[in-house]
Amino acid sequence: MSAVGLPLWLLAELTYRCPLQCPYCSNPLEYAQIKKELSTEEWCNVFDQARAMGAAQLGFSGGEPLVRQDLDTLIAHAHHLGFYTNLITSGIGLTEEKIERFKHAGLDHIQISFQASDPLVNDALAGSKHAFEHKLEMAKLVKKYDYPMVLNFVIHRHNIEQIGQMIELSVALGADSVELAVCQFYGWAKLNRQGLLPTREQLKVAEEVTNQYRQKLQQMNASYKLIFVVPDYYETRPKPCMNGWGKVFLTVAPDGMALPCHAARQLPIQFPYVQEQSLKQIWYESVGFNHFRGDTWMPEPCQSCDEKEKDYGGCRCQAFMLTGKAENTDPVCSKSPHHDVILQAQQQAENEIAIDQLVARNSRNSKKIISVVGVE
Ligand code: SF4
Numbered sequence: 001m002s003a004v005g006l007p008l009w010l011l012a013e014l015t016y017r018c019p020l021q022c023p024y025c026s027n028p029l030e031y032a033q034i035k036k037e038l039s040t041e042e043w044c045n046v047f048d049q050a051r052a053m054g055a056a057q058l059g060f061s062g063g064e065p066l067v068r069q070d071l072d073t074l075i076a077h078a079h080h081l082g083f084y085t086n087l088i089t090s091g092i093g094l095t096e097e098k099i100e101r102f103k104h105a106g107l108d109h110i111q112i113s114f115q116a117s118d119p120l121v122n123d124a125l126a127g128s129k130h131a132f133e134h135k136l137e138m139a140k141l142v143k144k145y146d147y148p149m150v151l152n153f154v155i156h157r158h159n160i161e162q163i164g165q166m167i168e169l170s171v172a173l174g175a176d177s178v179e180l181a182v183c184q185f186y187g188w189a190k191l192n193r194q195g196l197l198p199t200r201e202q203l204k205v206a207e208e209v210t211n212q213y214r215q216k217l218q219q220m221n222a223s224y225k226l227i228f229v230v231p232d233y234y235e236t237r238p239k240p241c242m243n244g245w246g247k248v249f250l251t252v253a254p255d256g257m258a259l260p261c262h263a264a265r266q267l268p269i270q271f272p273y274v275q276e277q278s279l280k281q282i283w284y285e286s287v288g289f290n291h292f293r294g295d296t297w298m299p300e301p302c303q304s305c306d307e308k309e310k311d312y313g314g315c316r317c318q319a320f321m322l323t324g325k326a327e328n329t330d331p332v333c334s335k336s337p338h339h340d341v342i343l344q345a346q347q348q349a350e351n352e353i354a355i356d357q358l359v360a361r362n363s364r365n366s367k368k369i370i371s372v373v374g375v376e
């Protein structure tokens with residue numbers, strides 16, 4: 001037991017409900033059939049247990065966490081326990097009154113996501129008119145109430161060329177940091193990958209622009225943080241998945257399923273529910289959380305590789321999605337016998353696919369997918 005780390009970071013996915021329809025959403029494709037949500041009491045109980053086990057950071061996410069009517073109560077409870085709390089939101093459903101109320105309840109930090117810096121592109125991707133306008137207004141209010149604010153732009157082929165405008169918008173809104181993260185290809189983003197993965201050339205230009213802004217900000221002595229997350233599809237080594245499976249991250253899905261990472265639900269592994277087992281049993285003893293701890297599960301080439309302590313063989317979900325077996329080496333690695341699937345994806349990024357050809361994340365499409373693939 002003692003060799004296992006502590007679940008320092010708890011991600012509470014309060015709901016899969018969301019008023020927006022981002023085609024890169026990382027929620028499960030079959031979310032429409034997962035209707036059950038933990039009650040206020042059950043969530044508070046999860047927070048109590050996680051805090052007692054050493055968890056320090058708590059992210060409220062979703063779906064859109066603002067659709068939960070008990071968010072004030074959950075924030076207040078987490079604050080009372082001593083968590084550092086972060087609301088991860090699209091901003092839709094936020095009001096000045098809520099921003100003020102959450103402040104009184106003890107919320108520490110707010111992250112607002114934008115779909116683009118251009119209102120038309122933003123609203124087309126979000127599937128909602130006026131979403132951009134509302135986000136702008138909310139971002140200003142978040143600063144008015146003196147929260148530290150992170151703005152998050154999910155980057156893909158349709159907005160990567162506006163990266164400079166995104167940085168300028170974030171600076172103008174007084175954000176403390178901006179995260180320009182090329183979408184990770186899980187859930188709906190994987191489904192739409194051919195229309196979302198930027199080309200190598202787009203990525204190169206975006207990195208150059210970001211570096212120019214970094215230099216400018218440095219010259220101005222600005223304390224502003226600029227984070228650019230590149231997709232591993234253009235790398236030859238994978239990222240260390242969640243800093244190691246079951247090492248620091250614990251996600252609880254809306255229905256109470258406990259996961260080592262928010263994308264792991266798709267794996268053919270039985271994960272425990274917080275209604276059925278204590279968090280301690282889940283973290284230390286469950287088959288799901290122990291499955292990929294250590295390295296005994298690793299096949300070659302990872303098993304005898306001198307880099308395995310660095311990247312843990314990459315992402316188990318990516319290995320499963322792209323090779324059909326979660327144990328396989330992440331195909332991003334050039335040593336993987338399946339690396340050709342990554343090279344093919346890079347080539348597909350050259351295809352022209354318009355925004356309106358992307359599959360929107362909504363209940364209608366989710367139900368269609370369930371009926372075609374029969375997800376259980
Ligand atoms: S990515 Fe978009 S659709 Fe998915 S939960 Fe966030 S705002 Fe909603």
Ligand code: SF4
Pocket residue numbers: 237238301302303305306307308309311312313314329330333334335336
């Ligand atoms: S073979 Fe496995 S451990 Fe080695 S670099 Fe590739 S993914 Fe990492």
